[in-house]
Amino acid sequence: MVNRTAATSSMRGLALGDAFGETWFFHAADVLDQALAERRLPPGPWPWTDDTAMALSIMQTLLRYGHIDQDALATAFAQSYEQDPNRSYGPSMHRVLRAIGAGEDWATVTRASFDGMGSWGNGAAMRVAPLGAWFADDLDTVVTEAARSAEVTHAHPEAVAGAVAVAVAAALSVTGVPGGELLEEVLARTPDSEVASRLRRAARLPPTADPRHVAGMIGCGREISAPDTVPYAIWCAAAGLDDLTAALWTTALPGGDIDTTCAIVGGIVAARTGLAGVPTDWLDACEPLPGWADQAD
Ligand code: 8NA
Numbered sequence: 280m281v282n283r284t285a286a287t288s289s290m291r292g293l294a295l296g297d298a299f300g301e302t303w304f305f306h307a308a309d310v311l312d313q314a315l316a317e318r319r320l321p322p323g324p325w326p327w328t329d330d331t332a333m334a335l336s337i338m339q340t341l342l343r344y345g346h347i348d349q350d351a352l353a354t355a356f357a358q359s360y361e362q363d364p365n366r367s368y369g370p371s372m373h374r375v376l377r378a379i380g381a382g383e384d385w386a387t388v389t390r391a392s393f394d395g396m397g398s399w400g401n402g403a404a405m406r407v408a409p410l411g412a413w414f415a416d417d418l419d420t421v422v423t424e425a426a427r428s429a430e431v432t433h434a435h436p437e438a439v440a441g442a443v444a445v446a447v448a449a450a451l452s453v454t455g456v457p458g459g460e461l462l463e464e465v466l467a468r469t470p471d472s473e474v475a476s477r478l479r480r481a482a483r484l485p486p487t488a489d490p491r492h493v494a495g496m497i498g499c500g501r502e503i504s505a506p507d508t509v510p511y512a513i514w515c516a517a518a519g520l521d522d523l524t525a526a527l528w529t530t531a532l533p534g535g536d537i538d539t540t541c542a543i544v545g546g547i548v549a550a551r552t553g554l555a556g557v558p559t560d561w562l563d564a565c566e567p568l569p570g571w572a573d574q575a576d
Pocket residue numbers: 304328329330367368369370371372392393396397398399400401402403405435502503504536538539
């Protein structure tokens with residue numbers, strides 16, 4: 280049984296987080312601090328970015344095949360990139376997605392990135408929460424399908440570990456795990472990695488901690504790597520599992536890769552809460568999704 284409703288909610292929460300988070304870039308640090316502290320909503324429209332574009336490709340692949348067909352996903356990523364390359368993609372993605380679009384083998388292109396190491400960027404994690412919600416009933420499948428979705432563009436084990444952790448968190452969010460247990464449950468399924476070791480540190484920090492302190496301990500995406508992004512985002516999701524917009528405000532506070540930390544948190548939390556409680560000014564500001572994904576709860 281797949282959970283299409285939870286996956287669609289997760290997709291919408293991911294897009295909302297991405298679009299909300301992206302609006303905070305390009306502000307002077309003091310302006311950002313004050314606006315976030317006062318929870319002053321930025322004026323719309325809020326366009327979404329690569330995080331959402333790539334998550335939509337994952338959803339389309341799941342809707343069509345029921346699992347991650349890696350060739351189809353590679354094609355979907357490349358076509359979406361070609362339609363709109365100006366979605367603030369990660370630096371290596373331009374070359375990778377253009378090469379795939381030109382007919383090169385995705386596995387060869389992806390593995391060759393960064394002198395043959397593959398990318399450890401947070402791009403595989405930023406897009407995967409809806410997949411976790413889709414397979415929420417079956418955590419073994421969540422792990423294997425998340426890894427398969429990551430490998431298409433991100434060959435480094437840290438990027439794969441980050442994607443697995445986020446997908447498992449989204450699945451657990453759907454199944455109702457208490458916030459206090461989320462980090463330990465995610466850790467139990469995350470491959471041994473720097474992502475896992477920072478998750479372990481995050482699990483020792485109480486949900487009442489100041490997110491700026493947490494970011495100081497484990498990062499908040501300034502390096503746009505999976506280890507520097509995923510543990511922070513999952514800590515924020517665990518601390519705010521029942522209130523989507525409150526969780527997004529909290530997540531944004533320390534700055535960093537805000538569109539991506541908020542996309543991850545939005546995808547995990549909305550998988551549980553849906554978007555029914557989100558104020559209309561948020562929903563009106565966010566760039567709409569394609570019709571199949573933008574339905575109400
Ligand atoms: P990526 O594969 O280019 O990885 C991101 C970055 O991580 C790389 O450009 C490198 O700096 C670094 N990196 C990754 N792997 C290695 C390695 N093996 N050795 C050395 N450095 C490495 O792209 P991605 O898809 O993972 O990136 C996702 C991020 O890009 C998200 O934050 C997304 O929102 C987007 N992004 C957008 C903006 C923006 O302008 N809004 C800014 C940063 C990132």
